[in-house]
Amino acid sequence: MPDPRPIGVFDSGVGGLTVVTEIRKLLPHESILYYADTLHCPYGPRPATEIRQLAVKAGEFLLGQGAKLIVVACNTASSVALSALRATLDVPFVGMVPAVKPASLATRAHKVLVLATAATVETEVFGELVAQFASGIEVHTQACPGLVDLVECGDADPSRLESLLRHYLEPVSIYGLDTIVLGCTHFVFLRDEIQRMVGNDVQIIDTGGAVARQVQRVLAERGLEAASGAPGNLTFLCSGDHESFLAAARRVLGGTFGAVR
Ligand code: DGL
Numbered sequence: 001m002p003d004p005r006p007i008g009v010f011d012s013g014v015g016g017l018t019v020v021t022e023i024r025k026l027l028p029h030e031s032i033l034y035y036a037d038t039l040h041c042p043y044g045p046r047p048a049t050e051i052r053q054l055a056v057k058a059g060e061f062l063l064g065q066g067a068k069l070i071v072v073a074c075n076t077a078s079s080v081a082l083s084a085l086r087a088t089l090d091v092p093f094v095g096m097v098p099a100v101k102p103a104s105l106a107t108r109a110h111k112v113l114v115l116a117t118a119a120t121v122e123t124e125v126f127g128e129l130v131a132q133f134a135s136g137i138e139v140h141t142q143a144c145p146g147l148v149d150l151v152e153c154g155d156a157d158p159s160r161l162e163s164l165l166r167h168y169l170e171p172v173s174i175y176g177l178d179t180i181v182l183g184c185t186h187f188v189f190l191r192d193e194i195q196r197m198v199g200n201d202v203q204i205i206d207t208g209g210a211v212a213r214q215v216q217r218v219l220a221e222r223g224l225e226a227a228s229g230a231p232g233n234l235t236f237l238c239s240g241d242h243e244s245f246l247a248a249a250r251r252v253l254g255g256t257f258g259a260v261r
Helices: 017-026 048-064 075-088 100-106 118-122 124-133 147-153 158-168 170-175 185-198 208-221 242-253
Strands: 007-011 032-036 069-072 111-116 138-143 179-182 203-205 234-238
Touching (some): 048 118, 069 208, 075 124, 100 179, 111 118, 118 138, 147 158, 158 170, 158 185
Parallel strands (some): 007 032, 007 069, 179 203
């Protein structure tokens, strides 16, 4: 029997929409309930205990709304709270971590830069990821305070984004790095600016497509797939002001999903 219930997806704000874009490409007939915890955005500067509580609340909320599977479309919440979510809530979860493994396989210089939030790079999960998949690779990490807020609010002053990015990307030229991992879903919206600044010889990797493929696998394994045919719905919910969130979503998506309501 096809399962018409929605897939729940959450992030602190608009960042997870980069993952929703990939899920919609691969699974257009699945309905998605997107929850942005905008009242508590950004997560990155918060202590791990608080991020864990916020993530569990977001998961409970989506489960209460009838989600059949929950995607933690946030590297920060996944790195800090995925095991707590799985231990607390009875629903399948798909999480995400910075793409250290694919980047380690792709780098020719054996030198990688991971752009992520402070909370993500401080986790044990991230440390283990590097230890397990990046032996022999020089991994530079860069927490990027201010970038998430700029993606959320739009850039009233484009020179501020430019100067922050220049600063965070300095390790690329200093150390001769050839691969950048976008380890925060918000940063995927900055891919073109980043590519322009570092040049085309540097490859940029993110995890949205891999997360979508994992969602497809888990739905199939558990018999949770929706009927193919009719396109699925996309519904937006948030903990803060709904209109401001919709305005931010429209700005970052630029009409990708048609009218954002
Ligand atoms: N988009 C999130 C991530 O992937 C969280 C950003 C934040 O709220 O600091 O890490």
